[in-house]
Amino acid sequence: DQQVKQNSPSLSVQEGRISILNCDYTNSMFDYFLWYKKYPAEGPTFLISISSIKDKNEDGRFTVFLNKSAKHLSLHIVPSQPGDSAVYFCAASFGNQFYFGTGTSLTVIP
Amino acid sequence: DAGVIQSPRHEVTEMGQEVTLRCKPISGHNSLFWYRQTMMRGLELLIYFNNNVPIDDSGMPEDRFSAKMPNASFSTLKIQPSEPRDSAVYFCASSPIRTGEEQYFGPGTRLTVT
Numbered sequence: 001d002q003q004v005k006q007n008s009p010s011l012s013v014q015e016g017r018i019s020i021l022n023c024d025y026t027n028s029m030f031d032y033f034l035w036y037k038k039y040p041a042e043g044p045t046f047l048i049s050i051s052s053i054k055d056k057n058e059d060g061r062f063t064v065f066l067n068k069s070a071k072h073l074s075l076h077i078v079p080s081q082p083g084d085s086a087v088y089f090c091a092a093s094f095g096n097q098f099y100f101g102t103g104t105s106l107t108v109i110p
Numbered sequence: 111d112a113g114v115i116q117s118p119r120h121e122v123t124e125m126g127q128e129v130t131l132r133c134k135p136i137s138g139h140n141s142l143f144w145y146r147q148t149m150m151r152g153l154e155l156l157i158y159f160n161n162n163v164p165i166d167d168s169g170m171p172e173d174r175f176s177a178k179m180p181n182a183s184f185s186t187l188k189i190q191p192s193e194p195r196d197s198a199v200y201f202c203a204s205s206p207i208r209t210g211e212e213q214y215f216g217p218g219t220r221l222t223v224t
Contacts, residue, residue, distance in 0.1 A: 002151070032211060043114070043201050043215030044153070089153060093211070096166045098143070102152030 003027050004092050006101035014109050019077040021104050023090035026071065030092040030099075035064060035075045038087045038103070047088075048075070080108045114216035116202050122222045128190040131219045134183055135204030143213060144177055144187050145201040153201070159185065192223045 005024045013019045021035075031052040036044035050057040050064045050073075057064050063076045073092075077084055087103045115134040123129055135142050144156040157167040162179045170177070174193070179185040189196055199220050203213040 006152075034212065036215075041217070043203070043217050045215065046212045049212065091153075096158060098155050098158070100145070100153035100155070102150075 002102070004090060004099045004101040006088075006090060006104050008104050009102070010105040010107070012107045012109060013080045015082060016079045019075075019080045019084065019106055019108065021075040021077075021088050021090075021106065023073040023075075023101055024071060025073065025092050025099075027092070027094070027097075027099075028068075028071065029094045029097075031094045032092070033064070033066060033073050034091045034093075035062075036089045036091060036100075038089060044089055077106075080106075082108045082110050084108050114202055114204055114214055116200075116216035116219050118219060119217065120220045120222075122224065123192055124224055125193055126191045127223075128188065129192045129196075129221060129223075131187040131200050131202075131221070133185045133187070133202030133216060135185070135202070136206075136214055137183065139204035139206050139214070141205040141207065141213075142179060142185050143203040143205070144185070145203065145215075147199040147201060147218070156187070189221075192221075194223045197221055197223050 034049040035047040037047045038044040048059050048062045065074045085108050087105045089100050089103045091100045117132045142159040145153045147153050156169045157177045158165050159179045177187045199218045201218045203215040205213045
């Protein structure tokens with residue numbers, strides 16, 4: 001059973017526009033959420049995180065939104081750049097439990 | 111810092127053979143994680159060590175899989191005997207703290223079992 005779900009396997013966005021990547025989770029015990037970015041032939045790298053006590057965290061072009069009532073997490077990238085093309089994984093954790101989604105492949109078209 | 115080091119980067123083996131994947135975490139990190147990436151299930155946590163002690167191995171798929179961390183700078187993931195369905199990319203990650211906050215991933219080992 002997939003406790004963290006990314007229902008869109010791929011997304012294409014024009015350069016300069018906003019990219020919105022979505023993530024849903026099922027376990028209300030999760031208290032920390034993260035986004036990782038992965039280029040081909042490399043390991044994932046940490047991008048941004050948010051604690052369950054917040055509903056928004058911003059870091060430059062990247063903003064993560066958390067809607068606890070809907071058990072929904074989203075990552076906004078504004079403006080999108082070709083270098084943002086990668087696979088994005090959302091992850092959720094509590095205690096010793098740590099779950100990743102299946103990833104969304106983002107393509108930013110120049 | 112060299113980051114998390116994994117070896118080999120690629121491994122091709124025949125069904126039934128033993129496979130050993132290796133990981134060197136970032137110096138000073140207390141936690142080490144082994145993940146498997148597949149298209150269907152994304153990144154699955156296999157096992158998690160804290161201070162060299164296995165804390166949660168509930169993600170290890172079968173008894174054919176075993177992991178050890180004999181010291182703070184080295185860990186192995188062994189599959190014996192290997193099967194074609196074990197083909198995947200295996201990642202090792204380390205973290206300076208105990209719980210699942212930011213983790214630093216190695217480049218992964220692509221395993222192909224024929």
